[in-house]
Amino acid sequence: MTSKQKPRFGIDIDGTITTPDTLIPHINKQYKTNIVLDDVIEYDFLSAFPHPVDRKEFAKWFKENEAYMYSVSTIAHDAQSILTAWQHTYELFYISARDLSVLEITHKWFKENRVPFHHIELIGSHDKLEIAKKHNVEVFFEDKHDNAVMLAEELKIPVLLFDTPYNRKPAPTNVVRIKTWHEANYWIQKHYE
Secondary structure, three states, X not given: OOOOXXXXXXXXXXXXXXXXXXXXXXHHHHHOOOOOHHHOOOOOHHHHOOOOOOHHHHHHHHHHHHHHHHHOOOEOOOHHHHHHHXXXXXXXXXXXXXXXXXXXXXXXXXXXXXXXOOEEEEOOOOOOHHHHHXXXXXXXXXOOHXXXXXXXXXXXXXXXXXXXXXXXXXOOOOEEEEOOXXXXXXXXXXHHO
């Protein structure tokens, strides 16, 4: 007798498991700005700056500080308890644009925050389509608008898009806009239980 495979969820990390504003205090401190999440209306922190910033300089600063920033990232409200409740019913596959160089820091953060996982894949790019396809994810949890649309359209799966000021463009019907992990949990219960 074979057991039915558990539904597999693809889950982004930054802005999904972590709060979407978690990097802002670090950016504000470095660049002496007062950006808040509502200022970030594109998936690009530099678009919210009151003054021009050299993109190469920002990228260099970010690369030098990303491990620390990820290590102290704030977990999204209720993410831990809901993911813990899901861990025996669903396979939790985290697929992130983070670079492989921060894999150890990422694993440590998951353990410190008691976030369950079955697999973590850091791909160093925002193009998650091939990885999501390879792992046969049935639902994806994302905060980046174009990723959500691409995954929903190409894989014909529902994508739960965590609502933020930077992802408010129109989306296809299988991109489901949610505000909280409780809304995510409600959607999953309605469609999977």
